[in-house]
Amino acid sequence: AQSVTQPDIHITVSEGASLELRCNYSYGATPYLFWYVQSPGQGLQLLLKYFSGDTLVQGIKGFEAEFKRSQSSFNLRKPSVHWSDAAEYFCAVGAGEENNDMRFGAGTRLTVKP
């Protein structure tokens, strides 16, 4: 079964600084990869996803992520963080075309300093 590791539990960055959130996955075939953001007490909002094709994917809110098969990684990046980006970020991997079995990482909590 697939699994996801987010090595960083909590990250603090200054507003305007760049951001990279790490995600490593384990899956035998080509994974379906996702990044979601969750504000306190809210549901999940999809930031971006990778199914196939270009390994650099652009998402909403200025986020991007790069799929690196050799490193089994799908790190999320943003060149300049805004205070409103403070939230919990989850990486997820789905299996197979029907994507039935989605597994989430433990999440990374992002704090933005003024």
Add this chain to the structure above:
Amino acid sequence: GAVVSQHPSRVICKSGTSVKIECRSLDFQATTMFWYRQFPKKSLMLMATSNEGSKATYEQGVEKDKFLINHASLTLSTLTVTSAHPEDSSFYICSARDRLFYEQYFGPGTRLTVT
């Protein structure tokens, strides 16, 4: 875009009672819906997969008699927590998968507190 709603957003119930949570796909048809549970400051744990017109598939360790799931139509799935106890207090999130595109859309979640 695809919207999934959950009702109620918050519910407080007494120990021993049952509570029903609804998950609706508002602008698309979902043959499959998923129920997740999220503990404070933790990730989402898949509880069960619900297919329209058939029995739900529960993950290992999830009590099917306690967490009753009904997926009666292509736009509605319900989760009933029966004989709730304080340890059932949690944030429950549903998602719905578009029947045409293999992507899950998440609801806003339901905060259940059992007193």
